[in-house]
Amino acid sequence: MSLSETTPAPQTSCLADRPIKPLPSDRLERIEAWGMNTAALAYVFRPSTLEGVQEVFALARSHGRKVCLRGMGRSYGDAALLAENICLDLTRMNRILDWNPHTGRITVEPGATIGDIWRYAIGDGWWPPVVSGTMYVSLGGGAAMNIHGKNNWKVGPIGEHILEFDLLLPTGEIVTCSSERHSDLFYAAIGGFGMLGCFTRLTLQLKRVYSGLLEVDAFSTQNFEDIVEQFERRMDSYDYLVGWIDCFATGRHLGRGLVHAARYLAPGEDPIPAQTLRVENQELPDTLMGIIPKSVMWRCMKPFANNLGMRLVNWARFTAGNTIGNHKRVRQSHAAFAFLLDYVPNWKWAYKPGCLIQYQSFIPAEQAARCFADQLTLCQQMGIVPWLGVFKRHRRDRFLMTHSVDGYSLALDIPMYPHTRARVWALAKQLNQLVLEAGGRFYFAKDSTLDPDTARAYLGEETIARFVKLKRECDPEGLLQSALSRRLFPTLYE
Numbered sequence: 001m002s003l004s005e006t007t008p009a010p011q012t013s014c015l016a017d018r019p020i021k022p023l024p025s026d027r028l029e030r031i032e033a034w035g036m037n038t039a040a041l042a043y044v045f046r047p048s049t050l051e052g053v054q055e056v057f058a059l060a061r062s063h064g065r066k067v068c069l070r071g072m073g074r075s076y077g078d079a080a081l082l083a084e085n086i087c088l089d090l091t092r093m094n095r096i097l098d099w100n101p102h103t104g105r106i107t108v109e110p111g112a113t114i115g116d117i118w119r120y121a122i123g124d125g126w127w128p129p130v131v132s133g134t135m136y137v138s139l140g141g142g143a144a145m146n147i148h149g150k151n152n153w154k155v156g157p158i159g160e161h162i163l164e165f166d167l168l169l170p171t172g173e174i175v176t177c178s179s180e181r182h183s184d185l186f187y188a189a190i191g192g193f194g195m196l197g198c199f200t201r202l203t204l205q206l207k208r209v210y211s212g213l214l215e216v217d218a219f220s221t222q223n224f225e226d227i228v229e230q231f232e233r234r235m236d237s238y239d240y241l242v243g244w245i246d247c248f249a250t251g252r253h254l255g256r257g258l259v260h261a262a263r264y265l266a267p268g269e270d271p272i273p274a275q276t277l278r279v280e281n282q283e284l285p286d287t288l289m290g291i292i293p294k295s296v297m298w299r300c301m302k303p304f305a306n307n308l309g310m311r312l313v314n315w316a317r318f319t320a321g322n323t324i325g326n327h328k329r330v331r332q333s334h335a336a337f338a339f340l341l342d343y344v345p346n347w348k349w350a351y352k353p354g355c356l357i358q359y360q361s362f363i364p365a366e367q368a369a370r371c372f373a374d375q376l377t378l379c380q381q382m383g384i385v386p387w388l389g390v391f392k393r394h395r396r397d398r399f400l401m402t403h404s405v406d407g408y409s410l411a412l413d414i415p416m417y418p419h420t421r422a423r424v425w426a427l428a429k430q431l432n433q434l435v436l437e438a439g440g441r442f443y444f445a446k447d448s449t450l451d452p453d454t455a456r457a458y459l460g461e462e463t464i465a466r467f468v469k470l471k472r473e474c475d476p477e478g479l480l481q482s483a484l485s486r487r488l489f490p491t492l493y494e
């Protein structure tokens with residue numbers, strides 16, 4: 001049985017405001033969370049213009065429906081889903097509206113992806129300052145979650161590079177925001193998980209690069225204390241740092257892994273920048289080792305998609321990195337370094353007939369090694385070992401609903417099957433407790449399991465009250481909703 005059952009929409013008071021009228025049934029589609037752990041039947045509209053978005057808002061209002069905004073659907077959980085209501089899919093609003101190759105400022109519609117942006121700009125020597133582990137993320141969706149990259153401790157989240165945006169409020173008003181103009185709304189809508197309005201135009205400052213290549217160093221680390229120590233030591237000398245953790249290792253090897261550290265090349269270090277900056281020289285290879293087409297690679301992962309297989313894969317990866325890969329230095333294209341997860345399209349299908357949740361927590365630096373060791377020990381004791389663990393360094397930021405801390409995050413890909421679902425939820429509950437005790441935070445883009453009490457505990461009453469106040473000003477009827485917002489913030493609709 002698939003876990004992806006349609007989530008029934010709870011009948012909240014806001015739904016009772018207006019009579020619910022039927023919408024065209026040919027608009028009904030099954031929309032899935034990226035982790036395949038939940039799904040919803042919703043009426044999907046894909047406008048290609050601002051007027052089209054406004055029409056969808058009007059349609060929702062006249063039919064007593066709510067609207068859930070959706071970009072590329074790359075959130076692992078229920079952030080871009082809402083059963084029995086309207087899914088406003090912005091992927092057709094993906095035009096580049098303005099580009100200045102001298103200043104690196106780009107203005108786009110919200111459905112333009114990180115991939116669209118780097119492909120457009122790299123030939124002029126510019127790269128997005130913040131990218132997620134996949135390029136298939138829309139800028140609107142990325143801003144709504146305030147995504148971070150492998151350089152978060154150095155440059156902050158994407159919101160710190162957004163110069164300006166237009167936000168279409170459900171009231172019909174379009175508000176232009178920047179860090180100076182309507183700054184309250186600027187710092188709340190970025191990271192505001194699509195609750196305050198729809199981004200319809202965004203201007204992003206890109207980063208100047210002098211080569212299409214990065215210099216990448218690889219080295220191994222023996223446990224969580226070691227990886228924290230190595231990160232702290234290297235933060236000043238690199239532009240990107242990312243760790244991979246073997247979640248099956250135990251005892252004194254708990255938290256062992258590999259680190260990839262990269263730096264931009266300075267002018268003159270690359271003898272042929274005009275060549276390395278060409279889009280063709282960035283693209284990820286179509287085949288594995290020149291033989292296996294990318295499209296079938298997830299099938300090759302299938303025999304290993306079980307605890308024993310993943311234990312073996314993690315061990316082999318660590319062992320290879322620990323010996324031949326240790327202190328290896330290579331030059332790699334920006335895309336190859338940044339989008340490792342895009343090498344194997346649809347790799348998540350290897351989890352079928354199960355699915356996955358991603359559990360990413362953000363822990364202050366002093367507590368991080370201890371807290372992550374406790375998290376992994378708990379996972380191992382409960383027999384639910386994450387198949388992938390990714391480790392990053394972060395810094396604090398000013399955004400109202402921020403997930404970031406001055407510390408570290410560990411993102412755990414946890415496999416789930418119908419018969420383990422209750423155990424995974426019980427595990428998540430205990431993990432949440434560890435995170436709260438360590439003064440940590442959570443990330444809506446990855447979340448599937450938080451509850452209102454936990455959200456309140458890490459965000460604080462005052463922050464939630466400020467967000468609720470803005471929600472009432474921008475969206476007095478509670479038109480914008482999602483399964484995640486209903487799950488975590490029932491007070492948004494009271």
Ligand SMILES: Cc1cc2nc3c(=O)[nH]c(=O)nc-3n(C[C@H](O)[C@H](O)[C@H](O)COP(=O)(O)OP(=O)(O)OC[C@H]3O[C@@H](n4cnc5c(N)ncnc54)[C@H](O)[C@@H]3O)c2cc1C
Pocket residue numbers: 034068069070071072073074075076079080090110111131132133134136137138139140141142143144145146147148149150193194195197198199200341445446482
């Ligand atoms: C393989 C993989 C790797 C990832 N790596 C990272 C990573 O390294 N760092 C990181 O931070 N995240 C990462 N993510 C998470 C991903 O970046 C976020 O979930 C991002 O928000 C997805 O963008 P999207 O376009 O798919 O938005 P969706 O998932 O479709 O929507 C995300 C949110 O944005 C809202 N929204 C969408 N469009 C708009 C709009 N125009 N206006 C207002 N609100 C809107 C939605 O309502 C929803 O709340 C990863 C995800 C995957 C699948």
